[in-house]
Amino acid sequence: MAKRPGPAQRPAVISIDAMGGDLGPKAVVSGMAISASKNPDIKFIVHGHGPKLSELVARKRVLDGRVEIRHADDVVSMDDKPSHVMRHGKGTSMWSALEAVRAGEAETCLSCGNTGALMALSMVRLRKLPGVNRPAIAILWPSRNPGGFNVMLDVGADIRAEAQDLHQYALMGMSYARNGLGLQRPRVGILNVGTEEHKGRPELHEAHDIIAASADANKYEFVGFVEGGDIPSNRVDVIVTDGFTGNVALKTAEGTASFISEALRTAFQATPLSKIAALLAMTSLRRLKKRIDPRRVNGGVFLGLNGTVVKSHGSADATGVSAAIKLSWDLAQTGFSDRLAARLASTQSTGQSVNKTEAGLTPEKTDQGI
Amino acid sequence: MAKRPGPAQRPAVISIDAMGGDLGPKAVVSGMAISASKNPDIKFIVHGHGPKLSELVARKRVLDGRVEIRHADDVVSMDDKPSHVMRHGKGTSMWSALEAVRAGEAETCLSCGNTGALMALSMVRLRKLPGVNRPAIAILWPSRNPGGFNVMLDVGADIRAEAQDLHQYALMGMSYARNGLGLQRPRVGILNVGTEEHKGRPELHEAHDIIAASADANKYEFVGFVEGGDIPSNRVDVIVTDGFTGNVALKTAEGTASFISEALRTAFQATPLSKIAALLAMTSLRRLKKRIDPRRVNGGVFLGLNGTVVKSHGSADATGVSAAIKLSWDLAQTGFSDRLAARLASTQSTGQSVNKTEAGLTPEKTDQGI
Numbered sequence: 001m002a003k004r005p006g007p008a009q010r011p012a013v014i015s016i017d018a019m020g021g022d023l024g025p026k027a028v029v030s031g032m033a034i035s036a037s038k039n040p041d042i043k044f045i046v047h048g049h050g051p052k053l054s055e056l057v058a059r060k061r062v063l064d065g066r067v068e069i070r071h072a073d074d075v076v077s078m079d080d081k082p083s084h085v086m087r088h089g090k091g092t093s094m095w096s097a098l099e100a101v102r103a104g105e106a107e108t109c110l111s112c113g114n115t116g117a118l119m120a121l122s123m124v125r126l127r128k129l130p131g132v133n134r135p136a137i138a139i140l141w142p143s144r145n146p147g148g149f150n151v152m153l154d155v156g157a158d159i160r161a162e163a164q165d166l167h168q169y170a171l172m173g174m175s176y177a178r179n180g181l182g183l184q185r186p187r188v189g190i191l192n193v194g195t196e197e198h199k200g201r202p203e204l205h206e207a208h209d210i211i212a213a214s215a216d217a218n219k220y221e222f223v224g225f226v227e228g229g230d231i232p233s234n235r236v237d238v239i240v241t242d243g244f245t246g247n248v249a250l251k252t253a254e255g256t257a258s259f260i261s262e263a264l265r266t267a268f269q270a271t272p273l274s275k276i277a278a279l280l281a282m283t284s285l286r287r288l289k290k291r292i293d294p295r296r297v298n299g300g301v302f303l304g305l306n307g308t309v310v311k312s313h314g315s316a317d318a319t320g321v322s323a324a325i326k327l328s329w330d331l332a333q334t335g336f337s338d339r340l341a342a343r344l345a346s347t348q349s350t351g352q353s354v355n356k357t358e359a360g361l362t363p364e365k366t367d368q369g370i
Numbered sequence: 371m372a373k374r375p376g377p378a379q380r381p382a383v384i385s386i387d388a389m390g391g392d393l394g395p396k397a398v399v400s401g402m403a404i405s406a407s408k409n410p411d412i413k414f415i416v417h418g419h420g421p422k423l424s425e426l427v428a429r430k431r432v433l434d435g436r437v438e439i440r441h442a443d444d445v446v447s448m449d450d451k452p453s454h455v456m457r458h459g460k461g462t463s464m465w466s467a468l469e470a471v472r473a474g475e476a477e478t479c480l481s482c483g484n485t486g487a488l489m490a491l492s493m494v495r496l497r498k499l500p501g502v503n504r505p506a507i508a509i510l511w512p513s514r515n516p517g518g519f520n521v522m523l524d525v526g527a528d529i530r531a532e533a534q535d536l537h538q539y540a541l542m543g544m545s546y547a548r549n550g551l552g553l554q555r556p557r558v559g560i561l562n563v564g565t566e567e568h569k570g571r572p573e574l575h576e577a578h579d580i581i582a583a584s585a586d587a588n589k590y591e592f593v594g595f596v597e598g599g600d601i602p603s604n605r606v607d608v609i610v611t612d613g614f615t616g617n618v619a620l621k622t623a624e625g626t627a628s629f630i631s632e633a634l635r636t637a638f639q640a641t642p643l644s645k646i647a648a649l650l651a652m653t654s655l656r657r658l659k660k661r662i663d664p665r666r667v668n669g670g671v672f673l674g675l676n677g678t679v680v681k682s683h684g685s686a687d688a689t690g691v692s693a694a695i696k697l698s699w700d701l702a703q704t705g706f707s708d709r710l711a712a713r714l715a716s717t718q719s720t721g722q723s724v725n726k727t728e729a730g731l732t733p734e735k736t737d738q739g740i
Binding site for chain 1: 449451512513514526529530561563566568570571597598599600601602603611613614615617618619620621622623624625626627628629630632633634636637638640641643644646647648650651653654655657658
């Protein structure tokens with residue numbers, strides 16, 4: 001790893017698509033300002049409506065001299081079909097934001113816009129890493145793990161995943177867990193409807209064997225099948241599944257959390273006594289909220305591309321955008337994109353042998369921290 | 371509906387498999403006693419280890435003369451493979467419990483045992499309703515609806531579902547919502563990764579058209595695609611999906627709820643002040659717990675069989691068993707099993723025309739309350 005520049009040498013420029021989020025460019029620029037005040041080294045290239053962005057940036061003193069604005073005439077809207085954006089998206093801020101990563105001007109691209117369009121454009125402009133069939137979107141899921149989070153993927157890049165795709169998700173997810181969460185030997189599980197080996201779909205059984213065989217060579221622990229209830233558990237660090245199931249699970253969990261907090265609020269408003277209790281409990285409830293606040297873990301990472309793309313929640317406010325910027329920064333600092341490429345290349349170089357014992361022959365030198 | 375006997379005439383005998391639950395027959399008999407003390411009309415046939423059951427039942431005065439005990443030598447364990455139980459399950463309490471429904475001695479069968487085995491045995495002994503390809507397991511999901519619950523199916527009977535299966539789930543689920551929740555015109559939605567019509571898997575698009583075309587004839591409202599976050603919402607009453615996705619969603623929601631309550635407990639124990647707050651808030655928190663307590667909605671209903679089978683949580687305590695008994699009783703009282711059969715038969719008699727406009731020709735007489 002001696003060749004890799006240390007944190008001090010890595011110029012962390014984040015390329016940000018300021019348009020397309022529900023709250024508009026104002027929330028994005030405010031988020032940039034929060035991050036800039038916490039992190040003296042960070043710089044931005046921001047894409048969108050030039051005059052509007054100049055005005056917003058000028059209002060934030062902390063951004064002085066740290067932001068380059070690139071005007072784009074068009075915006076990808078939430079309703080635009082990905083296929084349409086792929087053909088006609090050239091003048092959009094999203095396209096421009098990806099272009100800066102493609103040209104090597106920025107380490108990471110961040111957008112609050114249309115997920116499908118962002119993935120489609122990322123595939124066209126940045127291209128998939130050699131050997132990757134389906135890129136995936138990984139998120140950090142609040143969990144009982146000491147670090148507080150598990151990695152879950154795919155949460156919506158592709159509605160299908162074959163056994164080999166799930167194996168790639170396992171490799172990409174564990175590389176993310178190693179670089180993003182600092183776990184040396186992540187535990188990987190496959191999401192299924194039961195933990196017994198005979199349960200579930202045929203491609204999951206096939207993936208089970210491939211991922212088990214590849215564990216030693218890639219220095220992760222394979223825990224086998226896990227269930228929905230295990231996603232926030234301390235049984236596993238990386239959960240792999242197809243993007244259909246992962247997306248349903250993610251949105252179901254978000255829906256459940258919001259249903260419960262609503263019910264909690266109602267319960268506390270029920271009687272005068274409960275209102276007093278709520279006042280006294282406020283600090284505790286804030287602590288809880290902070291732990292499960294989706295804004296704190298804002299940012300799905302697109303894995304399997306030449307470059308890192310972070311997708312922020314469409315409804316992210318300044319706090320949420322700032323959290324996504326921090327994630328982008330952290331990934332840029334660890335050189336995650338290069339490490340992931342090396343990890344996948346090392347597996348690919350062993351050919352189809354990953355499901356045979358020869359997978360153990362993967363050169364040791366590629367296993368350092370990727 | 372004049373031919374149908376009213377509630378007073380329906381002898382509601384529930385056939386109960388007392389073995390196979392995590393807490394053993396004691397929890398089951400205690401649950402029976404709770405139900406018996408609330409409901410003077412209910413009677414039971416209970417299956418399992420005869421001497422043990424006699425002893426447990428003798429201890430509960432309220433069960434005097436209301437319980438028939440049937441001895442079974444064997445028990446289906448949680449680890450038994452469904453295929454094994456189908457071939458060798460004849461001497462088990464589960465088999466015996468289903469047999470009482472098959473013989474017409476009881477209206478409903480209830481078990482806390484192995485779900486896969488119970489479904490397999492139910493299919494073998496009770497047989498599928500004419501025209502049903504895949505039976506499904508439906509549950510009540512706590513929601514923002516006025517009644518407090520939505521119906522979700524399939525949550526784990528079958529890992530696959532084609533478009534026609536999803537249509538049958540829609541019909542079965544809306545019949546359950548009508549009879550179990552008293553909704554005259556249930557709103558039906560298909561679980562997907564987005565609400566736009568171009569999203570998701572091909573079989574979901576096909577199901578979308580079939581279920582839309584069948585809505586008027588079967589007197590439900592079709593709301594189209596819904597997402598994971600809509601499951602506990604007031605946008606929809608019945609959510610249909612394949613058993614793989616449904617099972618993952620259910621277990622993810624349960625896991626999220628338990629993660630949040632654990633975090634809530636931790637938050638309240640953090641400081642002396644928060645401990646006092648917790649004491650004051652206790653009534654409010656109990657109210658919340660009651661609303662989202664899984665024991666209150668205990669019972670997955672197997673739909674699509676000749677007879678009603680209710681699967682209680684394996685870990686159900688007396689309160690949970692009693693809730694499942696109440697659900698079994700309610701379904702028996704509405705004559706749900708016959709109504710569901712009539713609903714499916716009426717749709718089947720219109721042949722494959724459900725996905726054409728002729729579906730509107732379904733005879734009106736079959737639409738009364740089924």
